[in-house]
Amino acid sequence: MDEAKLQTVAQVKVFLEGTHDIALKVPKVEHYGFIERVLKRFGYTRLSRCGKGVVLRYLRRMTGLSRQQVTRLVKRYGKSGQVIKKYSTPKNGFCRRFNLTDTILLAEMDTLHGTLSGPATKKLMERAYLIFNDTRFERLASISVSHLYNLRAGRVYQDKRRHWTKTRPTSVPIGQRRAPQPDGVPGYIRIDSVHQGDQDGMKGVYHINAVDCMTQFQLVATCERISEAYLLPVIQQLLDQFPFTILGFHADNGSEYINYKVARLLEKLRIEFTKSRPRHSNDNALVESKNGAVVRKHLGYTHIPQRFAGKVNAFCTDFLNPYVNFHRPCFFPETITDTKGKERKMYRYEHMMTPFDKLKSLPDATLYLKPGITLEQLDAVASRMSDNDAAAALNKARQALFQSIADALKQSA
Structure with missing residues (x-):
């Protein structure tokens, strides 16, 4: 299909009505170039509100993108006159800061201390490095609590650990009705x-x-x-x-x-x-x-x-x-x-x-x-x-x- 033959908004409207049940999609790698060409061809910024709506529906039909995404790309075109990709993925992926050795060390730490909470485990690793000069914890001492849980959820960590279940306490109300009031004093x-x-x-x-x-x-x-x-x-x-x-x-x-x-x-x-x-x-x-x-x-x-x-x-x-x-x-x-x-x-x-x-x-x-x-x-x-x-x-x-x-x-x- 040579969609470049569509030169007017009226032709686009007829096209949309006549191809309602036909699946026509522009390849994903061509989305940005296609959207820019269509907006330039129809002079999008000079169209009436009704005409802009027809062009937007045409872009959604041909690309398969959501209404919100098409609107963002059109807004980008209105500011710079171009529709370009603003993000890129690293060629070899993101660099891992914490390696396999760190995960195994975290598992050993949790085994020793019985899997404390994330903040408590982070504090122990900080103490191990800063107070007790254990250089093995140099990287783990700076780990965030949220990423600590990410390492715990990994397969390497799970292969090293077994967890004990938590208690299920019960209580029976009885006795004098007053809570202790320490007022900042131990004892x-x-x-x-x-x-x-x-x-x-x-x-x-x-x-x-x-x-x-x-x-x-x-x-x-x-x-x-x-x-x-x-x-x-x-x-x-x-x-x-x-x-x-x-x-x-x-x-x-x-x-x-x-x-x-x-x-x-x-x-x-x-x-x-x-x-x-x-x-x-x-x-x-x-x-x-x-x-x-x-x-x-x-x-x-x-x-x-x-x-x-x-x-x-x-x-x-x-x-x-x-x-x-x-x-x-x-x-x-x-x-x-x-x-x-x-x-x-x-x-x-x-x-x-x-x-x-x-x-x-x-x-x-x-x-x-x-x-x-x-x-x-x-x-x-x-x-x-x-x-x-x-x-x-x-x-x-x-x-x-x-x-x-x-x-x-x-x-x-």
């Missing part, structure tokens, strides 16, 4: 129990998870049962292990905490005792989130018989608690009040730090420490090993723990 802890599964009608061990509201300083301990005889010594152990003075104790709806014996213990220590309110799931949300992010991530869901509570408790005291408090970065919220008086929490990357770093950043931090404990002593614990070395030691100890439990179960079978 107000939230506490919750995590059960390590049932098997053949036998209960597993129970993990007691305590988290400070202000610094997110976290301690995990394990006991055989959650009756008073087993639970009270563990609660006393947790209260003693926090480096700062405990001022508040908040539980949700478990009867293991809402009883007279626990109340008497807290009253003796002059610790404020609060309980979650109904229909206020955020009252104990901090420790609930740590149940999944820390306890379940490192100890899983598999049944652990109660007779191994001592071994698991030693693992938590010697490896899990130091790693979580001195080497695992956390988000810390910034509360912003809008013009309507509504408070919103912002989680900024620059505010991410470890619980110990958060404790040090508080004004007059030394005033909150227990007698005999200094920041220098805690600094020595934090600098004893790097984040990656602490994660490696944690993973090795956890593997040895579960292997010893499995061997003991085989021998008794």
Whole structure:
């Protein structure tokens, strides 16, 4: 077809009406040149509104482009008198900034630390390069959080990793109706129990998870049962292990905490005792989130018989608690009040730090420490090993723990 014979708008209109069911398309590589020739031939800028509409429909019919795209190209012609391609594709594609080695290194980092959030993983890689001088992380230290997730979605990363499922927490509203009010002071802890599964009608061990509201300083301990005889010594152990003075104790709806014996213990220590309110799931949300992010991530869901509570408790005291408090970065919220008086929490990357770093950043931090404990002593614990070395030691100890439990179960079978 020689479409150049169409010289008037009337001829184009007849053409459009007579070829309604006929597929006529200009090759894609000729679109820009064809559109420019047609616009020049018909003197598009001098046409009436009706004539311009006919020409636009003709261009859409012949090129197959959308109305919006044809309009953009015509507008480009009106400005420069030409319809030219303004973009180009690199001859050999875009250059890859992060190579196969970086992806494998990211997978190893996530394996060590249990697949933290993107910002937390980026912070760990920054610390590895800037603080601990690990040059392998030079490129990854500058990766964006969004592209970090792109690498995680790739086949190479997926071939190197296996993921654990997240927890599915439940809650039962009961107890006194007041949330803790730390007012920027450490020492107000939230506490919750995590059960390590049932098997053949036998209960597993129970993990007691305590988290400070202000610094997110976290301690995990394990006991055989959650009756008073087993639970009270563990609660006393947790209260003693926090480096700062405990001022508040908040539980949700478990009867293991809402009883007279626990109340008497807290009253003796002059610790404020609060309980979650109904229909206020955020009252104990901090420790609930740590149940999944820390306890379940490192100890899983598999049944652990109660007779191994001592071994698991030693693992938590010697490896899990130091790693979580001195080497695992956390988000810390910034509360912003809008013009309507509504408070919103912002989680900024620059505010991410470890619980110990958060404790040090508080004004007059030394005033909150227990007698005999200094920041220098805690600094020595934090600098004893790097984040990656602490994660490696944690993973090795956890593997040895579960292997010893499995061997003991085989021998008794």
